[in-house]
Amino acid sequence: MPRPSGRDAQTLRPVEIIRPFTKYAEGSVLIACGDTRVLCTASIEDKVPPFLKGQGRGWVTAEYGMLPRSTQERMPREAAKGKIGGRTHEIQRLIGRSLRAAVDLEALGERTVWIDCDVLQADGGTRTASITGACIALADALQGLLQRGVLTHNPWRHWVAAVSVGIREDEAILDLDYAEDSTAEVDMNVVMTDDGRFVEVQGTAEGAAFSAAQMADMLLLARRGIDRLIARQKSEFPHWP
Amino acid sequence: MPRPSGRDAQTLRPVEIIRPFTKYAEGSVLIACGDTRVLCTASIEDKVPPFLKGQGRGWVTAEYGMLPRSTQERMPREAAKGKIGGRTHEIQRLIGRSLRAAVDLEALGERTVWIDCDVLQADGGTRTASITGACIALADALQGLLQRGVLTHNPWRHWVAAVSVGIREDEAILDLDYAEDSTAEVDMNVVMTDDGRFVEVQGTAEGAAFSAAQMADMLLLARRGIDRLIARQKSEFPHWP
Amino acid sequence: MPRPSGRDAQTLRPVEIIRPFTKYAEGSVLIACGDTRVLCTASIEDKVPPFLKGQGRGWVTAEYGMLPRSTQERMPREAAKGKIGGRTHEIQRLIGRSLRAAVDLEALGERTVWIDCDVLQADGGTRTASITGACIALADALQGLLQRGVLTHNPWRHWVAAVSVGIREDEAILDLDYAEDSTAEVDMNVVMTDDGRFVEVQGTAEGAAFSAAQMADMLLLARRGIDRLIARQKSEFPHWP
């Protein structure tokens, strides 16, 4: 059975990067993975949260939102509901943890990078597109600190990118769009570094549980997809290590 | 004294319209007025709020938000603060009232149009750009209803557009950007229809109060600016009445 | 067509002032405009909000509420709902801005005047009655600072008063009560100083938009009404400049 999009099991959706997309943020990236489009910004703040004060280390934290009509049906605005839902919480914690793997927080010094990922259009994989795009915005923000001489050497540790994989009709597939995501038996989000190590693995069986063999297949696919995404990230920063 | 932007007192900033900007909404418009950029969507819902139920009339309502890094300093997200601030409330009520003047609510039938205006980049005049852009998104949404035969004749009454005017060094100026907005003595938002009538006039003296003559100057400037904005709106819909 | 109240188009409702109405506040005024009755208090606090700290300037801010049974139908309490609605936000911002035009904030020094306007009975025009009454409470509070020697000269700049005007059956009318307010085609709130300048103009077309000529008529009526209201304010402070 072909995938709804006609892609084969191992093919990523086309990725586009517009950078900078807006003019104020220290880093501002519009990433499109197929029809999923996320605006990722990185903002530098010259202080750290209370629990880190006085330790000489920096912090990276993330917030995530979806515009009300980024989806097929209009979603109520979380600001209007007066609270952030469980899914949003989960995603913004995931993005924050993932991007902290990209930077040497000691070398960053006592400053916070605020990552904002706002979904303009959602067609599956918004959290993984957010991580992949925000990593570029983060790099732009750090480059700014280097260029202004605020930092004297680059605190960069790793490029970090993310992709979803899943099981559909017993076959592992890469980079699910919404049509696939809502019917796949298994949905797994994988975040990896440029040296092929895992930062996060979050796999969920929606219908039937999955076997160890299926897990191995999915991790392999994820690895291939992430390698290509990281190549794309690096092409934006040709002179970086 | 020249304006910071070099524009003369009576010149609008360049206006750009991208339409559709996203794929799900019944109407989706990215409007740029200079460096101010707002994504305006119109979503159709086949029911009305409780206070209108059973009266055969429709409703148009609006919500407004700013992305955290649409501004020079990152603003905390209203969803994270758990409530919508006074300024946001004021603006979304203004947008809703303004767009209700564009449509014959009886002819719309028992359905609601949800207008969402999300500011991607803010350089003054976000509320007026929202109204001008959202009016086009609204027209798109209605056109869809006409094309699908849900409506048999067009409930359109007026094109509605908005602009800010102000007093700067005792002179009336048109379409203030952020640098002017934050230093002007008077700030007035004017919403008008295509037959040159007022829908809303909201003038505020931040420093010194303003005279009746200054008020007349500002209203005249606003009229000229809005005429040009409405011409721009109409050019998107050449076959509409 | 006569007005429901029998008043002619240019007549204000009777105004009554009770002062002081309660004993703790530095200024405490009960203002009645016809059947609309608002308790306005002014409270002095010896500090300013964070954004003004260390600048040597003072601040005037306002809060507004309606008692649950100030209206024909009992309204739910905003405290019970756990949030302040859009209309309340809009009104308290309007009151605050209006009263800041009455005082030289530099001369006030680093202190805040809190204005509280609580509607005991509502028959239209609660926001304009709030402004007119609160201006007297503010004067009382300043007089107290002068009498106690905290201020050595009076930071008063202008008496500020407000009134509503509207269009009813194509005629401009002054000082709408609830029966008129809910049926008028246009509703405009005007705030002016004692030298005949505008502080705020907020006009809204509920049904049909209004013409420039109608606007001019309304502003003229408003001017006449406010002149009388300011005369009433001044009569309470015969020895003030």
Add this chain to the structure above:
Amino acid sequence: MPRPSGRDAQTLRPVEIIRPFTKYAEGSVLIACGDTRVLCTASIEDKVPPFLKGQGRGWVTAEYGMLPRSTQERMPREAAKGKIGGRTHEIQRLIGRSLRAAVDLEALGERTVWIDCDVLQADGGTRTASITGACIALADALQGLLQRGVLTHNPWRHWVAAVSVGIREDEAILDLDYAEDSTAEVDMNVVMTDDGRFVEVQGTAEGAAFSAAQMADMLLLARRGIDRLIARQKSEFPHWP
């Protein structure tokens, strides 16, 4: 040691009743007990809360608030804080329970009486003044139902009034004002019916616990005070049973 007010231990503060105080509520009473002034309204709603639906019984519920400047120091508004504090909750539950003793809820039929007690000026005893005043507002509301023929016989069971008692320098005293309330060792609020029975007794030792003998003294004083308050209530309704 004389009391700060000069009253002797067994003397109530002067009580004044203005009725009706506002024009919309079915019952509207301004009660003054010395310098404590509370506006009490009763509003009829033709339905009951979900837990009573279909049982043919009515309900009486209460809400309580203090205006921000009813006190010596301005108190933040609970609506602005976004939640109702513990003290307010406690008081509105007390008022509701107390007034349900005044009415035969079966005979009231499936309707709710909403009691609103808003403190305009606070000098101790605001919750007891609220109960005493609201009972009159409740009677007014029921009288309206009788006069309009909605009820054919009076569901009234008892006049209900309340007073505070306390221990000050080892002596029981009646009707504490703020100066006494904040220094008394014991503070007790007593709610009784016109046949001398208790509806509520809430005694709290702030400093030292109190003996059974002191309790007996306080209850006796409370009884005397409440008898006088109920006589005052009855004088407003000379033709009631």
Add this chain to the structure above:
Amino acid sequence: MPRPSGRDAQTLRPVEIIRPFTKYAEGSVLIACGDTRVLCTASIEDKVPPFLKGQGRGWVTAEYGMLPRSTQERMPREAAKGKIGGRTHEIQRLIGRSLRAAVDLEALGERTVWIDCDVLQADGGTRTASITGACIALADALQGLLQRGVLTHNPWRHWVAAVSVGIREDEAILDLDYAEDSTAEVDMNVVMTDDGRFVEVQGTAEGAAFSAAQMADMLLLARRGIDRLIARQKSEFPHWP
């Protein structure tokens, strides 16, 4: 008519104490009064709330919660509802005031004891069981301060315990379980010290008001019950004064 439980009017339910129940808290007590089971912990914090800062006195404060399935029907979680209800507020204020009578706050020094009472299973009398159990947890926490030499002499003033009494079929009964509590005409919670004085008395007539004689009967029963509860408390601390 016998009581549903078969107990006679003057009999307490069996009381069991497990201590310590959990390992981290400075005091941790599981108290069972019949089928009512409450986990009471006392936690020491080395600072006081702002209103007490710099006065050299300590503070005792309490929070109370019910697990969702501590009751026959599952109750929604207050954390999920986003606010604490009126009943919870009332109870936690009661527990805090009651336990402050147990300790000499001057001798405690500038530290706060946080009391947490969490109901694991509810069969009536959860607030009184909370007070009786938390008093033991508080003693454990103070004993810890004495043993570690933080305090050099014991700030203990009184054992404090609580019980409910009520009127059922015109007879006073002691220690109501849920079946009785929900049908009793009167419900009274009494908190007393080990020298037979009252800390709190809160009596509420749910149906018919109660007479002075009934009140006296209830207070007598409460006294007897509390004497036995305090004996039980003291048996846990045989070497305390």
Add this chain to the structure above:
Amino acid sequence: MPRPSGRDAQTLRPVEIIRPFTKYAEGSVLIACGDTRVLCTASIEDKVPPFLKGQGRGWVTAEYGMLPRSTQERMPREAAKGKIGGRTHEIQRLIGRSLRAAVDLEALGERTVWIDCDVLQADGGTRTASITGACIALADALQGLLQRGVLTHNPWRHWVAAVSVGIREDEAILDLDYAEDSTAEVDMNVVMTDDGRFVEVQGTAEGAAFSAAQMADMLLLARRGIDRLIARQKSEFPHWP
């Protein structure tokens, strides 16, 4: 380097089950995994959430909380803070998804099982202990439906249990306690069924990312631990399939 607890890398902490622990819930289990103790209840409700109405399928949902003093430092109560934090959201979504794998939701019919997991004492692994314990509570609740004849055959699909694994000094270890959890480089929670398939895998690198080989080691350890936990679950239900 030995583990702080002295366990070897592959040893689970001792597991104890008390069942039923409270008397009202349809299922009520106290599970202890070492010093971590969680009270898990299952409550049956005879309706489903709106999004499932009329489809003939059931639902399993979960809520999670920690008592304030379940931890070494007292944690503020989420009910008092007025909102549920991100971590709690994440955990309760995880528990719900995991337990939905245990039951055939079609066979359950239109009813909801509410799972409540309340941590009485926390020493690492509270979310995995919650899943393992709640699965037994769920089985008890279903057994009740079978015994009462509400269900005629058992909708049970799988026993589901969970355990944490991690990397500590480059070695994979099983079932981390708090001392290990807070220092481990990697923390992974694994949920599996009784046929050795994965329901959830959530791995997070706190410091350094982890390799594919380390991932394989951890999954193997998790498998072994879960096999033993499921054997323990089954021993409670010897007659189940």
